[in-house]
Amino acid sequence: MRFLHPLLIVAFVVIATSCSYKQNQLLFQNRVSALTDTAQQAPVTPYRIQPQDALQIRNLQNLKYIVDEVPMSSGNGGTSAGGNIAGSGQTYQVEDDGTITLPAIGHVQVAGLTRTQAAKMIEDLYRKNLLKDPLIELKVTNLKVTLLGEVKSPGNIPLLKDNTTLVEIIGQAGGLTPAASEKDVKIIRGKGKGQKVHLIDLSDLNSISDPRTVMQNGDIIYVAQNKRAIRTENLQNFNTWAQPALLLLNTALIIFTLSRQ
Structure with missing residues (x-):
């Protein structure tokens, strides 16, 4: 035997x-190096509205929206003059010619504008033609990034505000799994010949201020496994x-x- x-x-x-x-990540523990010149010079450019985008527009000065428990919503186009734009807000699709059709105003060219620029222009148009002291809020609701790999809730995550960061996106996904490598996070950005892959080390405190971690529409984020x-x-x-x-x-x-x- x-x-x-x-x-x-x-x-x-x-x-x-x-x-x-059980593996605990060591996030933002070290300052391993200063950002490279390329990273420091990488511009953070605001998104510009494009045809087929979906814009949610509402007037924050309408107190009824704050009181209503379930705000009304509808599809493209407008109804009664100023009714929806002054109330709960609704979603408008940008047409192929770059315009949206707003109640009481008609076709408005928004393609090529940033979210802030478009909101200011629409606010000025309604102030001039219909509403008293409107305060327009505009969101581009179809923007998203795709998060894959070692995160607790992978999938598509909408970009509902400007300058959303990588850390915020990972936080929305519930954080990293125990198997994640905080030093090997890839951001795949762009398409075709202009596509780039940015390697981000989340154990480095400098990654918080890295402009490459400001999310752009269509980004693919992959969190690799640790060794x-x-x-x-x-x-x-x-x-x-x-x-x-x-x-x-x-x-x-x-x-x-x-x-x-």
């Missing part, structure tokens, strides 16, 4: 090392076929030992 002991020890070690582990998680996964894959083989070998040795007695 002494032949069984080494094999049983090996089997125990393999099974024990397949147990789960320990990769090793554990490989070991678990090994165990899926090693454990049955060890069990079979143990059984064969027991039978062989008993037959020799």
Whole structure:
């Protein structure tokens, strides 16, 4: 029976090392280096409205919107003069010619403007033609980023405000998983020949002020596994076929030992 002991020890070690582990990320702990010149010079440009964008527009000066429990919403176009724009707000799609059709005003060219510029222009138009002291809020509701990899809730996340950062997006997704590598976060930005991949190290405190981490529409964010998680996964894959083989070998040795007695 002494032949069984080494094999049983090996089997125990393999099974024990397949147990789960807990890995805590070390975020923003070190200042490993200053930002590169390229990162420092990377401009943070505000998004400009494009055809097919969806714009949610409402007048914050209308107190009825604050009182109403369930604000009204509707599709494209307008209804009674100033009714929807002064009340709960609604969503307008930017047409191929770059315009939206607003109640009592008609076609307004918004393509090429930033969110702030478009809101100011619409505010001025309603002040001139219909409303007293309007305060227009405008959101581009179709902007999003895609978050993949080792985060708790991966998927598409809308960009509802300007200058949303990588840290905010990861926070909205519930944070990193224990298997995440905080030093290996990739932002894939752009399409075709202009596509770039930015590697972000979230263990570096400087990453908070890195302009590359300001999210842009269409960004793909991938959080890689850490080395320990990769090793554990490989070991678990090994165990899926090693454990049955060890069990079979143990059984064969027991039978062989008993037959020799």
